[in-house]
Amino acid sequence: MPHYAESFLSYIDRSPSPYHAIAEAVSLLTAAGFVSLEESERWALKPGGAYFVVRGGKSIVAWRQGSAPAAEAGFRFVAAHSDSPVLKLRPRPDLDAKGLRLLTAEVYGGPLLSPWFDRELKLAGAVWCGGGTVKRHLVDLPKLPVRLVSLAIHLKSDKGSDSFTLDREKDLAVFVGQGAKPGFDLVREAIAEALGGDPGPILSIDLSLGDAAPAVRLGAEGELISAPRLDNLFSAFTALTALIESTPAEATLGAIVYDAEEIGSQTYTGARSNFVESVVDRIVGGGSEDVWRAKARSLIVSADMAHAEHPSFTSATDPVTVPALNGGLAVKTGVQGNYAIGPAAEAWFLKVCEEAKVPLQRFRYRCDHGRGSSIGPMATSGLGMAGIDVGAPMLAMHSVRELAGTADLEASIKAFAAMYASREPLPV
Known part of the structure; x- marks a missing residue:
């Protein structure tokens, strides 16, 4: 735990903008032996190889090439975003x-x-x-x-008002x-x-x-993290860490960090762009038939933060499906399409985490409240891949400083690692 926590605090402090967050991701991946590719160059990919490509300085796709052709084994992606409000x-x-x-x-x-x-x-x-x-x-x-x-x-004209x-x-x-x-x-x-x-x-x-203040740990045991940009560098860090610590598998394993989620993703570095689609096409090769076969065998886990229950505003969240800080990653669902809707993918992910003894929680918005969204619906619909939405619980989302649980760093990494390592076939 201290290893992940201290590494994450350093990552946050070295990532004051999306450009810095991606540059830090490049440093972590390069130190782990991943090879940098350029979109403008020809790629010569090898089974078991580890690669990454950056677009616009604010988005990155990193992956371990599968030992089996992607058309036969598919992709397993965890996707986050680099920008914050x-x-x-x-x-x-x-x-x-x-x-x-x-x-x-x-x-x-x-x-x-x-x-x-x-x-x-x-x-x-x-x-x-x-x-x-x-x-x-x-x-x-x-x-x-x-x-x-x-x-x-x-x-102020109304001196009694806060x-x-x-x-x-x-x-x-x-x-x-x-x-x-x-x-x-x-x-x-x-x-x-x-x-x-x-x-x-x-x-x-x-x-x-x-x-300007650095990220810190709070509590007698350092059980909480107070930092800027937890939404969504927490997810970016845990996704990248899980990928770096993974081993090659039959499927191609990947981590995506998009830009522009906070403004609708309608940029050439965002989830509505062709960035990941182009990477998938180049990894698969072999023409459109193989690309579509690969997508049908693939899964995207959209990783963004979830709302924990605020002790002073308990009525703001659903009393049943609200996660607790340091209780593990939350599976986020909703019927309005604000999160990726994939019941089969959800069932697969729940089974994989249960077998790996990784704790999971649940999050849904109240039916009578406004709702946030994520890159999940855009990424899954745009790529034609099944997927779900998950997120670590947090408080003060979108504030200049936010609050999350230290133990949820390890819990998130374990959940993504279980997904990467599982040999459970994906439902098709």
Whole structure:
């Protein structure tokens, strides 16, 4: 347990943006002997080989090539996503207010916005610079702390109210300093310092705000994890770890980390893209007949986080199908299509985990509440593969910092490892 927990905390701290999360995944896979492939090059795949390919710096597919042809043995994928609900800098972010240097931001996805105010934040992500060949640089800028600042309660028209209302156009001013220099000039200087020199003119940016404080363990035994971006780097880490620790099998075993889940996945790095489909086609070879045979023998486990019961809001979750922190991975179901609907795949996964003595829980939304979704419906329907949705329980989902159970790291890895290792035939 400490091994996984400490490794995961390090992974979170080194992954302040999707670009960094995928770069860290590449480091983990490379250290484990996986071979990097490029989409633009020819592939020469061997049975039992371990490979990965990255698209756009924010999505990755890693796999162990099966000893049997994929048309005969299929694929077993665990799929997660690299992005989280955040605030992003606008392309021209400078704003001046009576000598205060501000940056303008906009909302990405659906974050809980109130916790982002009045705490130290930092910028991280990617910049593209010229001065020659256009080059992408990953940057993490903890030496330039920034923050969003609330209006004092004394200045509110309703001084007795604790309600939080926000005008997304005018209230997301990011305080970066005071003085003569525009705010983005301070960002440029911090980027140059972080890169060890001037990278040339900045042509494009993809910079997010994130909590500047590191991930930590809470509780007398360190049984809880407090960290940013648990949704969904928790699932990305556990899927990649299970794959790295797996051994080659007849089926091709894979881990997918998509981008853009929080904004609907309609990007060329998202679950609605042809990224995984193209990888599957190239692994199978042999034409469309073999590709469709392989898909019919395949399974995708969509791994995103699940809601645990909040002790102060017990009525917000279904009283029967709500998981507990540190109780194991939860199987997420619903009849509205917000999660992957695959009863046969669900039965197979439950049997495999039961035989491996891996604990599982259940999650369903209340019938009268709104509901979240995942990449599961998009991935399974787009690829034509059976699948289910699972997730580790957590609290404060979509906050700037979230809370999950330390023991659920190992429980998730064991569940995915059982799926990879099982010789139980998939229902077709």
